[in-house]
Amino acid sequence: MAITAALVKELRERTGAGMMECKKALVETDGDIELAIENMRKSGQAKAAKKAGRVAAEGVIVIQQSADNRQGCMVEVNCETDFVAKDENFVSFAEAVAERVMGSDVADVETLMALLLRDGEGGTVEEARQALISKIGENMGVRRFARFSASSGELASYAHGVRIGVMVELAGGNPDLARDIAMHIAATNPVCVDEDQVPAELLQKEREIIEAQSADSGKPAEIIEKMINGRIAKYLKEVTLLGQPFVKDPDTTVAKLLAKEGAKVVAFTRFEVGEGIEKKQENFAEEVMAQARL
Template structure:
């Protein structure tokens, strides 16, 4: 019997289980949705049903590398307490190692990979049941380096991979550490997205026009602010964190090196976190009563 995408979607919404597990269980139950839900509840896979839509913005970043190949993975949970749990840490490390050793391109494909007779999705579901929180593998990215490779982790929350043309491992690690601290958008001016630059230029122009100065002076003010902005967001333009008297660009130049590329992950970046006010919650309940 052919299992449709709509069936898989409905089962996933009702149980919170992964796509591959939903399809597998529907196949085993001949497409019977209620039987599939019951089977998943019995196996513990549906214990994530109440947790799947909860915000998971904590967790950890894991890095795995071998030779010139490396991967960085972000795995999320709901609290930093679970983020430091040994079971969660082991699952995160396992995900990184599997991603490093596979050729998958998406999180969905990664979760379908099998380790010790279980898919990563099955391991994730069991972990949810054990720790009592929503757990999600959010993203991963690989780096293949022909030159010098550097990695840096700031605790469990920030991870950086960087590849250099020239230089050595010590320099690569220093640059990775700088990227972790200073959050550059890209390597140099040539990589700055045009829409980002246009947006900043429009803001600077509006601010400069309020000064009432002549047009030629305004243009100089805008260009000066653009140069300062580019120095702030580009890796080579930023003051080096370990020696602010020189830029990262000058540091690289002194070693005859350049940056081939970098990846920076920070736990929870871009995830909208729910903020709760306990006093307001109590007042709302009192008013409702």
């Protein structure tokens, strides 16, 4: 794979490493940026994957919830620019899509696109999308949705503007607590509720990185093992909802807060606009030249 200037630029932004280190890492992984980041973390070159979530995709997250807080849905609709994400026609389309999800039992986006956008009038969701593209002149699409049905509790939601949406099912507690938990999830982006739910492959990858970083410490094997176990324990607290310090009171964990209130988080989902979408390719060399001419 060709190692483009844009790819080197992205790796620099995500790791804080120098240009030559980034280019070398990409050459060694044949352009696989995620593997390059992993290798650089192992060798200590990467300062942090601090900008890993940066993407070019724009759009909105729309949340719908029933009056009894037992049913709900969350939808992500994307466009190319932040300007269009604020356009009333685009927002109206996104809200209509969410209403259609709320009122149907479709399981995937493909099936959703074939439904009428509104009951008894107009065309399908896909036809409405294409018409809006023609009107606005910018590509857009329905990316994903999640539907919720509270089995043993009530639903609560939190929206940080239109870019982040969270829906959580809480058993016990009260509406204020449920909303606080949803807000916490929006702010901290936990991977899952507790340690038992952490994907094995994610934990294994983190262990490999920690082992590689500890290998050259010169400490005895038993000390290194204790170091690794300690850092794994810290990592699990960072990525699990129950292990995290509560954003409104960092002196207590979410687990302790829930126990105090006699509540339990059954499940949650967090959407952020554009997360995981490949960034638009840019010509880094041309960008540098343009800045030099200013």
